[in-house]
Amino acid sequence: MVKPHLIKLDRHSGARSVSANHWTLVLEPCDDPIPGHCIIPLASWLERRDELIGRDDIGVWFKPDDEPEALGTAAADLPLIAVEFPSFTDGRGFSIGRLLRERYGFSGELRAFGDVFKDTLCYLRRCGFDAFEIRADRDPHEALAGLDDFTEFYQGAVEPVQPLFRRRTGVV
Structure with missing residues (x-):
C-alpha cells in the first residue's frame, strides 16, 4: 500500500511542508500491545485508556460519528488526533x-x-487542522496552494479568531 502525502502547517510561523509520515494508522481495534507512533481508533483508546494515558507516542483517530465529548479534556494530553473524512459530502469532521x-x-x-x-x-485550517493526508495519486505541492485560496475571512474561527470587523477596527 502506498502511503498518502502528508502536508504539515506550523500554526505559529505559518511554515508549510510536505513531510514524511512517521505515524501508522491502525484501522481495527486489537488486543495486542500497541507499538509506538500508532494512531488508534477512539473506541480502542477509550477501552484501553488506563494503559495508554500518558504515552506521547499514541494518537487517536475519530470517525465522523464519534463525539469529541467522549475524549473530553484527555484530548489535551495527546500528541496527535486524526479525523476521518470518508467523502467530500461529509463535513462532520x-x-x-x-x-x-x-x-x-x-x-x-x-x-x-x-x-x-x-x-x-x-477550510480545514480555519477549523484548527494543521496536517493533511493527501491521496498518493494527487500532487501534494498543488494541494498546498489550497491553503491560500482565500486571503480574507469575515467570520471568526480557530484561525483567525476575530471576525473581520474587529480586525479592521482593532476592537476587542
Missing part, C-alpha cells in the same frame, strides 16, 4: 476539529485524512 481545539484544549497535531484535497485545505 470540521466540527470535530473545531470542538477539539476550542472546547477541549487540544494543541497537538490535528490531522485530516480520507477524502482530503486542495479545495478543502483552507
Whole structure:
C-alpha cells in the first residue's frame, strides 16, 4: 500500500511542508500491545485508556460519528488526533476539529485524512487542522496552494479568531 502525502502547517510561523509520515494508522481495534507512533481508533483508546494515558507516542483517530465529548479534556494530553473524512459530502469532521481545539484544549497535531484535497485545505485550517493526508495519486505541492485560496475571512474561527470587523477596527 502506498502511503498518502502528508502536508504539515506550523500554526505559529505559518511554515508549510510536505513531510514524511512517521505515524501508522491502525484501522481495527486489537488486543495486542500497541507499538509506538500508532494512531488508534477512539473506541480502542477509550477501552484501553488506563494503559495508554500518558504515552506521547499514541494518537487517536475519530470517525465522523464519534463525539469529541467522549475524549473530553484527555484530548489535551495527546500528541496527535486524526479525523476521518470518508467523502467530500461529509463535513462532520470540521466540527470535530473545531470542538477539539476550542472546547477541549487540544494543541497537538490535528490531522485530516480520507477524502482530503486542495479545495478543502483552507477550510480545514480555519477549523484548527494543521496536517493533511493527501491521496498518493494527487500532487501534494498543488494541494498546498489550497491553503491560500482565500486571503480574507469575515467570520471568526480557530484561525483567525476575530471576525473581520474587529480586525479592521482593532476592537476587542
